[in-house]
Ligand code: SAH
């Protein structure tokens with residue numbers, strides 16, 4: 383159990399009242415398993431304690447200010463932090479899966495030139511509690527269905543906020559916490575090599591995705607400033623360390639940008655670079671952002687996929703979801719939605 387690290391304010395409040403130590407576990411279970419948003423819902427706790435905790439260490443740290451639903455069923459949640467920042471979370475329903483895409487920073491400092499979050503710059507890192515609570519709210523929203531997968535692919539570079547992100551993932555995985563299998567949790571990084579190695583060394587079997595977006599060094603520097611810090615060979619060394627250490631599949635994210643990285647020579651260079659049997663190329667269609675890039679047409683994206691497979695590279699083309707509410711990859715910017723109401727607003731009482 384990771385209660386003391388995860389909810390230190392609750393631990394302090396319990397200690398100062400001289401509560402027995404098992405109360406901390408009960409409080410942790412109520413938040414992470416019971417998905418309570420208010421201590422009054424934690425019926426395992428005595429009434430007086432519930433009131434005291436509500437005053438000293440509130441159950442919810444994020445305020446859910448808006449929930450919207452796309453025509454394809456994708457849901458987006460807009461949260462306000464205690465210090466007034468806005469962050470976004472997305473829940474993507476599929477046949478037998480419900481995936482939550484969570485944010486780890488308010489904005490992002492990495493400055494990828496095609497990404498709406500990148501345009502915001504960085505305000506601050508999120509705490510583990512703020513990261514995990516996004517999943518709890520989505521889980522409460524879809525109940526009695528269960529959340530089956532969590533992907534750290536929302537706002538922010540998770541490996542710039544490594545400690546808090548990992549603590550959140552461990553709580554989501556914890557049997558006394560949210561109790562989701564580690565293999566159902568994946569993080570995506572723009573390519574911070576030291577942290578890729580550190581992630582490989584973690585005992586849990588979390589999955590990893592690396593955003594590559596081009597096999598060419600100079601072009602990568604143009605579209606992803608992180609490439610000036612770590613060259614592609616350095617990145618591939620870390621990737622290799624990861625697969626050799628974990629024996630897990632490693633995903634390379636590749637957003638197809640029209641006329642930029644979608645040519646046959648890109649496929650050929652990728653097939654050479656991603657030679658390991660555990661490497662998998664995940665092609666993404668570009669979702670519109672006001673950055674001057676355009677999406678590769680569907681037919682050409684399929685041709686890119688076909689050619690990659692022909693060259694022996696395991697690859698998939700992921701469908702884009704939730705575009706009509708700006709909930710797709712790279713579109714999260716936590717805009718003030720007052721100016722642009724979403725198509726469907728879910729009453730907040732449901733969440
Ligand atoms: N910051 C992390 C995780 C976030 S986003 C990272 O960059 O890996 C998940 C994926 O969406 C990344 O591969 C990211 O590069 C990609 N992406 C960003 N903007 C996009 C856009 N407008 N359309 C499609 N994919 C985008």
Ligand code: SF4
Nearest residue numbers: 490492494497500572
């Ligand atoms: Fe940050 Fe990822 Fe967007 Fe790059 S793609 S700016 S790393 S959120």
